[in-house]
Amino acid sequence: MAISDMRRQYSSGSLTETDLTATPLPLFKQWLDDAINANxxxxxxxxxxxxxxxxxxxxxxxxxxxxxxxxxxxxTNLGSRKASEIEANPNVSLHFPWFFMERQVRVSGVAYKLSVKENAAYFFSRPKDSQLAAYASRQSQPLSSKQLLLTQFHQLKEKFAEKALPVPDFWGGFRVEPSQIEFWQGGEDRLHDRFEYNRGEDDSWQVQRLMP
Incomplete structure (x- = not known):
């Protein structure tokens, strides 16, 4: 079958005005819970x-x-491509591809760095091997071989076997403050349901239905 001939109907559900919430976050959390519970x-x-x-x-x-x-x-690693680009232009877009449920959510907003305290709290909640991996990998930098990365990882694992790692200064988080959130629910015959929330200057939200 040619790729151009691949298609199917979307019939898992619908999204109507009565399903909407006054602000987008409660609806997002509901959809996220649905995705988690659907395994x-x-x-x-x-x-x-x-x-x-x-x-x-x-x-x-x-x-x-x-x-x-x-x-x-x-x-993320603060030396990564994404972090460097956010440093120069903090306008970003997020996309949640819940295709198994015939749903997707698109978020537009501005990314802000988290505080040192917030970074530390999450870093120490991670498994020890994940902490070590953050040190071993200089994300987005060229790597001559996978073996080199594994060697660095195991050397760090041995070095910090009996002690805690400090929070790396090259690693941290971003919080994306949304200005627009769109919810998409697949519909039969490509008549999808799309609703877009937009935040006003007074932080209130307005919602409108979009053509599919």
């Missing part, structure tokens, strides 16, 4: 899109680590 793979995975100095977009998958009225939180 779909990586329900907290999201795409983070940034733009470099030449206007070239870049995307990668990260894991959502917190969501609140303040925004959507993730962590």
């Amino acid at each position: 779909i793979p990586d329900p907290t995975a999201m795409t983070v899109a940034t733009v470099n100095a030449n206007g070239q977009p870049s995307q990668r998958i990260v894991l959502l680590k917190d969501v609140s009225e303040s925004g959507f939180t993730f962590f």
Whole structure:
């Protein structure tokens, strides 16, 4: 079968005005809970899109680590491509691809660095091997071989076998404060349901239905 001939109906559900909440966060949390309870793979995975100095977009998958009225939180190496691009242009887009449920959520907003205290709290909540991996990997930098990375990891593991690691100064989190959130629910015959929330200057939210 040709790729152009691959298609199917979307018939798992619908999204109507009566399903909406006054602000987008309660609806997002409801959909996130639905994804977690459905046992779909990586329900907290999201795409983070940034733009470099030449206007070239870049995307990668990260894991959502917190969501609140303040925004959507993730962590990364602060020397990574995403962190460097956010430093120059903090306008980012997030995308939650819950395709197994015929749903997706798109978020547009501004990314802000977390405090040292917030970084430390999450770093020490991670498994020891994940902490070690943060030290071993200089994210986005060229690597001559996988073996070199593994050697660095095991050397660190031996060095810190009996003691705690300090919080690395090259690692931390970002919180994306949303200005726009769109909810997409697949519909039959490509008549999808789309609702877009937009935040006003007074921090109030307005919602509108969009054409599919």
